[in-house]
Amino acid sequence: KNEVEQSPQNLTAQExxxxxxxxxxxxxxxxxxxxxxxxxxxxxxxxMLSSGKKKHGRLIATINIxxxxxxxxxxxxxxxxxxxxxxxxxxxxxxxxxxTGTRLQVFP
Amino acid sequence: xxxxxxTPKHLITATGQRVTLRCSPRSGDxxxxxxxxxxxxxxxxxIQYYNGEERAKGNILERFSxxxxxxxxxxxxxxxxxxxxxxxxxxxxSVSERGSDTQYFGPGTRLTVL
Numbered sequence: 001k002n003e004v005e006q007s008p009q010n011l012t013a014q015e016x017x018x019x020x021x022x023x024x025x026x027x028x029x030x031x032x033x034x035x036x037x038x039x040x041x042x043x044x045x046x047x048m049l050s051s052g053k054k055k056h057g058r059l060i061a062t063i064n065i066x067x068x069x070x071x072x073x074x075x076x077x078x079x080x081x082x083x084x085x086x087x088x089x090x091x092x093x094x095x096x097x098x099x100t101g102t103r104l105q106v107f108p
Numbered sequence: 109x110x111x112x113x114x115t116p117k118h119l120i121t122a123t124g125q126r127v128t129l130r131c132s133p134r135s136g137d138x139x140x141x142x143x144x145x146x147x148x149x150x151x152x153x154x155i156q157y158y159n160g161e162e163r164a165k166g167n168i169l170e171r172f173s174x175x176x177x178x179x180x181x182x183x184x185x186x187x188x189x190x191x192x193x194x195x196x197x198x199x200x201x202s203v204s205e206r207g208s209d210t211q212y213f214g215p216g217t218r219l220t221v222l
Binding site for chain 1: 208
């Protein structure tokens with residue numbers, strides 16, 4: 001079993017839909033990261049969370065430390081949101097462990 | 109543009125060879141991280157340097173080594189290359205030594221071993 005699990009693996013949505021991607025982890029962490037990787041390969045850091053909730057534009061990320069779970073929400077999804085979304089956790093040793101990613105496709 | 113640069117963009121080489129990948133962090137960032145992304149393994153953390161010193165080590169093979177120079181750029185050396193080393197290699201940088209800081213990723217180097 002992977003230490004960081006994401007679901008779903010693949011997600012298809014119509015433009016305008018509300019999207020949720022989930023991340024569960026089984027280890028103690030100091031932080032959780034959400035990353036976005038576009039088809040060209042480039043990776044962008046979206047959020048770094050250690051508690052609570054963060055919002056940036058149409059993106060919202062939440063974390064529940066007790067339940068070892070985080071969600072990434074996209075409101076009013078758009079075709080340009082199509083990408084792979086990757087959850088990663090930072091251990092107390094500063095080592096990072098990545099989930100396998102969620103491939104999102106948003107159709108007009 | 110993250111401000112992190114990586115060279116070369118693409119590298120094609122043969123098994124048994126040695127290559128060097130280069131990364132320049134964002135201005136002001138002291139930490140550099142190296143990651144490998146292969147089709148079957150996803151993203152894996154290799155190693156972190158902070159201000160010239162090794163800070164954290166992940167799944168880095170003994171055939172691989174890295175260093176960070178006084179000007180803070182970093183190099184990842186891959187030797188005795190095997191077909192399975194074909195992957196995208198990313199570096200990222202952050203301000204401090206904490207792995208919990210926001211990291212800024214470079215565009216990656218695509219290595220193909222034939």
